[in-house]
Amino acid sequence: MNNQKYKRIFISTAGTIAVWEIISRFGIVDDFFISSPGKVWSEGMGLVSSGVLWPHLLISLETLFAGIFLAILVGVSLGILIGSSETVRDYLHPHVSILNSLPKVAVIPLIIIWFGVGLPSKISIVFLMALVPILMNTIDGAKNTDKNLLKMARSFDAGRIFTVWSVTFFSSLPFVFSGLRIASGRAVVGLIIAEIFGYGKGLGYLVSFYGINFQTAKLLFIVIILIFINVFLLKIVKISEKNLITWR
Template identity: 35%
Template sequence: MRLLTVLPKSRVAQREKIISLALGGSVILLFLIGWEILFQSKIVNPLFISAPSRVVLAGITIIKDGTLLHHLGISAREFALGYGAAVVVGFPIGIILGWFKLARATFGPFIAAMQATPRIALMPLFIIWFGLGMTSKIIIVLLSAIFPLIVNLQVAMGTIDADLVQVARSYGATRWQIFRTIALPTSVPFLITGLRLAAGRGLLGVIVAEVFGGAEGIGYMIQYAGSTFQTDKVFAGVLVVAVTGITLDVVLDRLGRHFGKWRSEAAVH
């Protein structure tokens, strides 16, 4: 007996997906071809605009000579440490602000003010305080990534279903049990959203911070290549950043789907 099974994706939906992929892909392809033609025809100074073929070649070169791996490794470490710290610190802060009214009243305005401050504009200060090394970048990532987490988890605590709390209370559940069995599961979709936003902000933070000052990292590599007119390498670096960003987002989206199985299809999309 197959009652109430979730309907498998119909063929129509699959065909629609293929068509939309083909449409989206062809625009990107056309863009790359146009770019290449612009370069080969020398309408614009080739030095300024590079070309897809040259970006690929530059990419291969920096992979082969180890430049990319070195800089990527540095940036990855800065990102991972800053992002990790943001999660470890931001998650409890968001929960506490959402759970305790008094905490919200006390720290809410301060956090709102911090959030409104453009973090990257503080970079000169962080360089003075923490030097040109990794620490100043880690701080920037931390400060960029932490606010989306705090805000999302705080909001999550406000969406707790009062009816469920009544159920738990009727079984004599303690406040801690209510927190563990209701507040935490409620927070999961918000945590995932927060993680995705934080990843984007953090990635931006690490690249901009490296462009700003320093001697290592993908941002530095892009900045250095730019100031020495190696446009191919600039594009190669930007491509690496973009691919990293997309990968992170896809991974977090998958994670969200895995933990969001209990939500109806309508709510996931």
């Protein structure tokens, strides 16, 4: 079954690249708008071999993983707290609703004003973009914890903290991972926007630089790297979910 799946993925990818090559080579679309796969590869390998790519890639990965880690830490902790307590939910529900409705891109200039154009502002933007789906899904998971499991824990005189950890947290994990799948894509978008906004390093900066200078092949190579990063994040989420949620 897996072999068939990978075979289909390979055929689909190879077909897309072939169509792309034909479109470029025969001038159906001008090379100015979309460079051929061969040229993208050649220009990309030039970035790799010259060492231009690596500092930008490393700073982007550092920013991305720091922002996602903070979003998981805050989103899951706050989500469990809000979802498992009706009193806390009543107090914080308006704030969570505002955060969910907030146009994130619109507040990015404000974040840059607060933290400057360095690494802290970039991490803050990635954190903000990733936080909401994790928080909202964790709240839903905590709210939907099986009441019978909670009653069973109380019948054994389990303390509040133990009940939240052993019952509510683990019951919420499927919801948390659903949020993480959404958050990974939003985090990458946040990273690109943050680096385009004026920080002189990172893959987002290269996207902006090569776009402004009409270097289409290099731009497409960076975009492909960003796609692979997002696919890699989703793979991590999938593997983690499979290993942690063993009862499904």
